[in-house]
């Protein structure tokens with residue numbers, strides 16, 4: 001049975017649950033072992049399964065969040081087109097950001113169980129990786145990798161990795177590149193709650209300013225349901 005993470009680990013403020021891989025990415029050790037096995041299978045099938053993003057700290061997520069809310073980082077619509085943030089109401093800004101980015105403290109990337117992947121053998125070394133919908137759509141440069149992954153998932157041969165954002169449920173946009181190690185992340189999701197997020201975002205806790213905070217506070221339970229919780233059917237039931 002996996003050891004439960006503590007509140008600070010679940011919300012990206014404590015990094016003691018992680019190991020650092022040779023490429024600098026950080027994951028829980030059990031997740032790293034499983035991912036190495038999946039990488040080997042991928043290599044045998046002609047793909048170089050590589051990590052674009054793994055663990056992300058609260059501070060890093062806060063920088064991303066504030067950049068989008070301030071308009072210094074682009075916000076995209078579902079078709080990948082930049083959205084004019086200055087023309088949106090604050091509530092519209094909040095939902096446009098939540099479609100593609102988690103609230104600091106509520107990212108699955110805090111847990112060391114989740115990562116974003118691509119096929120580095122499919123692109124030149126200087127390829128400007130975006131992780132955009134078009135890259136992973138049918139005909140996109142990473143579609144063959146993801147079709148192979150789909151088949152592994154369906155066959156129960158994906159070493160515990162599944163897709164929490166595989167389909168559009170009206171909240172977070174589909175992210176075919178996002179994999180989660182279910183044997184550990186199911187427990188993390190069960191531990192996480194709106195109360196934990198509210199505590200994590202308390203002014204006493206947040207380092208520096210957090211934009212759109214009042215809008216989050218006003219709508220927290222709806223945000224939890226629509227953008228944070230992932231229905232249990234994202235993976236086969238796992239024994240904990």
Ligand SMILES: [Zn+2]
Nearest residue numbers: 109115116178
């Ligand atoms: Zn991700």
